[in-house]
Amino acid sequence: MTFKFAPVIAAGSLRGSVQPSLPSQDGELVLRPWSEADADAVCRAYEDPVLRRWQSRHLGTPEEAREWIAACGRGWREERAAQWAVTEAVGGEVLGRMALRRMDLQCGLAECAYWVVPQARGKGVASRALATLADWALHEVGFHRLELVHSDRNEASCRAAHRAGFAAEGVRRSAQLLEDGWHDMHQHARVQGDG
Numbered sequence: 001m002t003f004k005f006a007p008v009i010a011a012g013s014l015r016g017s018v019q020p021s022l023p024s025q026d027g028e029l030v031l032r033p034w035s036e037a038d039a040d041a042v043c044r045a046y047e048d049p050v051l052r053r054w055q056s057r058h059l060g061t062p063e064e065a066r067e068w069i070a071a072c073g074r075g076w077r078e079e080r081a082a083q084w085a086v087t088e089a090v091g092g093e094v095l096g097r098m099a100l101r102r103m104d105l106q107c108g109l110a111e112c113a114y115w116v117v118p119q120a121r122g123k124g125v126a127s128r129a130l131a132t133l134a135d136w137a138l139h140e141v142g143f144h145r146l147e148l149v150h151s152d153r154n155e156a157s158c159r160a161a162h163r164a165g166f167a168a169e170g171v172r173r174s175a176q177l178l179e180d181g182w183h184d185m186h187q188h189a190r191v192q193g194d195g
Contacts, residue, residue: 008108009142011079019076023089024132029125031084031098031132034072038085039065041094045117054154055115056178079105086116086129095120098133100146108144110137114160121156127163134164138192145191151176151183161188 021032034042042065045051046058059065075081080103086096096116103110112133116126130148137143148166150157162168166188175185 003106007106008144009105011105013105014079014082014141015077019082019084020136022084022132022136024128025135026128028089029095029129029132030087030089030092031129032087033076034069034083034085036066036069038069038094041085042068045094045097045115048118050118051115053179054151054157056176079103084133086114086120086125095125096129098129100133100137100143103143108142110143110146112146112148112166114148114157124163126157126160130160130164130166134166134190138190143192145189147187147189149175149185149187151178152186153183158186158188161186164190165194166190167194 019033021030023030039062042059043062046055046060046065052058059068072081072083075083082100082103084098085094086098087094094117097114099113100110101113112130114126114130134146137146146166148161149172150161152171158168167190169187169189172185172187174182176183
């Protein structure tokens with residue numbers, strides 16, 4: 001297939017370098033690539049019933065977590081996804097996850113996803129980490145549009161999206177199946193040029 005226009009982001013521009021660690025603007029958080037040593041932290045995160053409520057995947061064993069972490073590395077090398085552990089800048093404790101999924105380099109599009117562990121909630125971790133990821137993806141890598149979706153019942157995720165500059169765009173009706181049934185999904189986006 002040939003396109004009428006050049007790719008927004010050249011193929012190979014991500015996999016040609018090591019996945020970066022990204023410090024938050026306030027210096028309190030670091031988004032860093034996942035490592036095999038994080039398997040136990042991932043398992044502990046998925047023990048949280050609040051996190052599990054909003055996820056369609058469950059990682060219940062260290063082996064499953066290690067397989068997921070290995071898949072994160074492959075996603076970067078294949079330029080289709082990028083995943084980061086959100087950690088404290090001092091001490092390195094894992095506080096959450098940030099991701100770019102469904103990366104389309106030709107069109108410059110990607111979808112953001114995130115979660116935060118219970119002890120880090122209510123402290124702005126999700127919004128600060130999401131803003132960090134969006135700034136890097138839009139301004140350094142050159143993505144044109146970043147999207148995210150969350151259940152219309154997940155008010156905390158909605159607040160984080162707004163605080164990170166993601167404008168609400170609408171509702172995707174009955175768009176995701178979770179443990180308690182089909183959920184409407186709020187869609188947000190941030191594009192190059194947004195304030």
